[in-house]
Amino acid sequence: MKFIVITLIFLTANTIHSQTAYEKGMAKAFELWENKSPDEAINLFERIAKAEKENWIPYYYAAQIHITTSFNIKEATEIESRLKKAQNYINEAKTFSTDNAEILIMEAMLNTAYVAYNPSVYGPTLSAKIEALYQKAKNLEPNNPRAILYHAEWNMGAAKFWGKDPMSFCPEIEKAILYFEKEPKNKIAFYPSWGVHQAERVQKNCN
């Protein structure tokens, strides 16, 4: 009897320990990101990803930080090396999770970053690809608010370029906000659920 109790305690102690390590690590990485240490956050996500072996989520966030950081950089080589690295993280994420709408959305954002960085070179070559990625994400998860939001924002940019009314995509933004509110909490820890603030920011342009 005593043996069983001891063994149980031992096992529980260890499982709690390993679970918290992942959760603690992830929480620490988000904290670094919030505290304006994006590169340290990337490093930590990368370490977690390497240790976790088959978890796409840390790779996903490492890619996201590179992509969002690239928007605020002017120097061409740094932008390109960050985006290249982000693509590598996305490729890793894809090997652990196929047909994942969240990863496809992130890949579409990555390609959008290329277009934003050099529209004349990447605009004509990547537009169709970005569109196809959003379409595929929406096919997998028609109610995914990030897919709706970022696809609409991309279309608004295109409409502006073509001299059409970007406001015609405002109902899509409303729809995204609605789906953000309805978005069920995923059972997987740290599953992407961000974006509602971005939606509200875009919505301001609609008024």
Place this chain on the structure above:
Amino acid sequence: MKSPLLNILFFISFSTIAQTTITGKVTDKQNTAIIGANVYLEGTYDGGSTDEQGNFSFSTSAKGPQTLTVSFLSFETYTLRAAVSEMENVNITIREDVNSLGSVILNAGTLSAGDNSKASVLTPLDIVTTAGAAGDYIAALQTLPGTSNVSEDGRLFVRGGDANETNIFIDGLRVFQPFLATTNNIPTRGRFSSFLFKGTNFSTGGYSAEYGDALSSVLLLNTIDEPDQEKSELQFLNVGIGGGNTQKWNNNSLSVNAFYINLKPYQGIIEQRVDWIKPYESLSGEAVYRHSFANDGLLKIYGGLNYTNFELIQEDINVADGINFGLKNRNLYLNTSYKGNLGNDWDIATGASFANDYSDIKITNTEVTDDENSFHAKVKVRKRFSNRFKISIGTEQFLNTFSEKAEDPDFDIPFNTTFNNNSTAVFAEANVFFSKKLAMQIGTRGVYNTLLKDTKISPRASLAYKTTSKSQISLAYGDFYQAPQQNVLKFNSLLEPEKSSHYILNYLYQNDGRTFRAEGYYKTYESLIKFDTEIPQFDSTFNNDGKGYATGVDIFWRDNTSIKNLEYWASYSYLDTKRNYRNYPEKATPNFAATHNLSLVTKYWVQDWKSMIGATYNFASGRPYNNPNERTFQNQTTKSFNAINLSWAYLISQQKILYFSVSNILDFDNVFNYQYSNTPDPSGNFSRRAIRPNADQFFILGFFWTISDDKSDNQLDNL
């Protein structure tokens, strides 16, 4: 009350996570501290980033031997296997990743157009939006340095070489008849639709040992791996109509397209210098199937079928009524390639191509039928020992059967000829990066030709050194052999391959959308074919005694950033070449080789008009020609060549484009060459006829419509 046993248990449990501190410093080879590198123990969450001095420090509960990993953007990942207890004050030097941005590139001789190539001078879009190119990728390449403007021909003349000295490959496999069938002074076009390709490497010399049987140049075209989306495309032009469709399912995709050209309505409106009996008509269809395998392997199968038909009267100074020339040509081309991973850092690229070309030619009363079958198979494997050292080895087989039958009322019996020109080649190449700044490629190629019963070994080498973060110099050397052309082999096969040697020095400067490239070269020709008649014929005497040289400087400048919405590039080529070949009595500069060639290509996007307006200016100094009234052979030059071409693509909506282009808008009167009569007139003078374009200008008006689910893709990249 807690049992003491549990306390002990807790203690043990915690003691297993007792901490060791790991410390050290990360620097590069120059001993500069690396800031922000990721240092961690593999398989644990334990790690940290290096600080401003390159120092790191973190604690871990891991015990015993562990792997310490250091990773950092654009550096090679470093690993150290040691006991945790020994990981104190470790000094780590990491090496730059030679595959990263900013590494030196082996680019002597090469001009690449692609998304991914670091040395790209053009994007795939540029190839087809160049004014005057009319959607022909070959015509766009003629705005690059190293090419000569020979616009009555349409093929690529590189650095003093004639058009036969350039070979074209699709996905590494030979294309046997890359150009539409045509005749003298009617310019040809590339046979393949430009939208199949995602990248192009155009080598004007010093190319890899993988490619042979070309004295001057190779053009490497790579087809798209995976189309972005399903779509249909329609093209309506004043000279023809076309359509295409792309389907995707699972790991497969299929693209088909067809195009029909008929110049009859056009030539009814625009006056031509040539008397067309049957205006140019051509029907072509292409299909590409692609399949990607779970192991990253990629299979591509391409098939193209083309039919061309025309008849005209060619002006000739010696024949009062002109020469009646008619041609019916049918060409089938198949190309299957596979590239994949064999594991353990071995890659394979293999494939085969086949072409059948059938021509039915009528020259006045002579009927000629040509039938040619060609086959190429290649296997190449590459072992990657590290990012810094790779070796490729490969073998290839060429089979070629040509047969010709000529019938004429004056002949007693039909003239029949047939030959098999087969060859086997092996090649090996090593690619070495000594550092991010210095790289070398060295290779050799051996070929045995069964028709000529001849073996040739050719060495190839190139070296590149990065002088500053934005500039580099590179060198290349190589020997190149090419079997004599079909028009010679059909009369004589007791000849040797022709030979050239290239010496190239290249300087490249790239800075934020600006590229400057200067390349100097010296090229020698040996064993060129000579014969003692006007053209090769059954009673000619042939030998390999021809010789020649070509030397020059090619300059390229491109700027995408200085003026908003304007992209432009300028190419200038200086060429000094002389050769004694064919029936030349002495060394002379051939008619196709102008000393100075200049192209200025501009593209301006007008946002308010939703229009891409392009203008191209081409200049070539006068071309040499032979005047039999003069004592010296080939000592006259024509006047210089000038043309300004304009194009305007108006985007009606995202998927509908209206396109208009006109070549030689200022209507310059260009002369390419002169033909002299065979016999002098009573006063002892040879009279002449100017060889001029068959029309001074060419107009294209087209409407391009893309239909896809997302409504965003268009055919701007096909124009």
